Amino acid sequence: MYVAVKGGERAIDNAHQWLAEERRGAPTVPELTIPQIREQMALAVNRVMAEGSLYDPDLAALAIKQARGDLIEAVFLIRAYRTTLPRLAASNPVDTGGMAVDRRISATFKDLPGGQVLGPTFDYTHRLLDFALMAEGDPPTPIPSPPGGGEAPGPTVSHTHDPKAPPSPRVGEGWGGGAPRIPHVTSFLNRDGLIETANPSDATPPDLTREPMELPADRTLRLQALARGDEGFILSMAYSTQRGYGRTHAFVGELRIGTVAVEVDIPELGFAVEIGEIELTECETVNQFKGSRTEPPQFTRGYGLVMGQSERKAIAMSLVDRSLRWQELGEDFTGAPAQDEEFVLMHCDNIQATGFLEHIKLPHYVDFQAELELVRKLRAEAVAMREAAE
Amino acid sequence: MTDTSPLARKTRMATLAKAPPARLAALFPDLPPHHVLRRPEIGAVMVRGRVGATGAAFNLGEMTVTRASVRLETGEVGHAWVQGRDRTHALRAAALDALMQTGAADDLTARILRPLESEAEARQTARATKAAATKVDFFTMVRGEDK
Known part of the structure; x- marks a missing residue:
């Protein structure tokens, strides 16, 4: 069992401020935006939505940014947020x-x-x-048009259709x-x-x-x-x-x-x-x-x-x-x-597991004090018995 | 065509819910005078699936949803349930649902609903086309031990 402790407010504030600074990283590097994470780290976003059990790509991207890329911490943020939402309905089973x-x-x-x-x-x-992905500033390599009239993926969805392209099944x-x-x-x-x-x-x-x-x-x-x-x-x-x-x-x-x-x-x-x-x-x-x-x-x-x-x-x-x-x-x-x-x-469940695992790093001073007393007592008894035997 | 049949309403509410909020705002920037019956409320819907795709229902996880209801000065009531947390998206969709019960329906269908529908279809076709371009035919090779 851990117990409430008092004090350390200033140290905690400073620690959180430093966390924010470390999260931002070097100011010379442009800051990540939520749409960038949502679009370019989509599989991380998906994992946070699945394990956070809340489908909302923007929130998952925000959680990833706030958690400095620690996906379990991001899942934790999403789980905490979802408890604040009223349950409006249950859907019909998806088809x-x-x-x-x-x-x-x-x-x-x-x-x-x-x-x-x-x-x-x-x-x-x-x-x-693929070192080409590392070459910043270079335009992305154009993707050859796939057979069957498929379009190369682009940043925007084109609504125009090439009438000459063969109809694709x-x-x-x-x-x-x-x-x-x-x-x-x-x-x-x-x-x-x-x-x-x-x-x-x-x-x-x-x-x-x-x-x-x-x-x-x-x-x-x-x-x-x-x-x-x-x-x-x-x-x-x-x-x-x-x-x-x-x-x-x-x-x-x-x-x-x-x-x-x-x-x-x-x-x-x-x-x-x-x-x-x-x-x-x-x-x-x-x-x-x-x-x-x-x-x-x-x-x-x-x-x-x-x-x-x-x-x-x-x-x-x-x-x-x-x-x-x-x-x-x-x-x-x-x-x-x-x-x-x-x-x-x-x-x-990684949030339950993390919660129980990481709680052991929180102050357990009273528990530990009791353990310490016990070990001291046992040692004293053991020493006394050995001395008596000699 | 003031179609108030449940089917037509169901279809247009789905179109409005699935429309990108920014696109809806561009097509329908100004809300008509209205009284808000239910202020946009952000909540969650538990999404269900089925065991083995066809069996018993189970809870897959939640999604964010915003709902709102409005009444026009002329009395028509409109409702909206839209995915995500965009309050103005829900208000706009609710106002349009109400306006579609008035004489403005034909004009709104032509100016707003049809473009949203065709854009949604174009997005789906664009993805289906890319998917079709990755369709393969696997064929099995004769293995050594089969000879």
């Missing part, structure tokens, strides 16, 4: 089948209907430092008529009964931001905890299942990144309205399953859904989700950490 897809790949079907779309990926890059063309709906890969396996189905339900899901988490948790509560959990922790848990600690034989059935509309029932109106759009990353794994006492042999599924573009986290989440389902599917508990719901759910 990821209607996602405007930037990226969509499958590791299980090479010729999937709708096609494999790479999107703006790091995959197939050589991971060599829309993503998901040929599916569902007008709107480019892209079917989920698992729906193909569903048709043959080879994979478990996920039956829709509109029951109000538990919310760990409202009620303390109780174990055993159902799958919906686990997914909420994993979606806001620390990417590094969830990655390591997922990796441990791949290395054999609770093996689940996962394939990435599908990974998709893009934007979906968020629809909310407006009480004043009595109908639902789309209030905005958010970027999501979704991963569905297809897992080998030999069958159990209750289930026939078929493929099973793990699910990951994360705010922003975060495929490492989404894949990891779907592996951990599947691993935690051992009981529901009648599998054996092998003692692996990734099968242990309490271990995963109680340790995946």
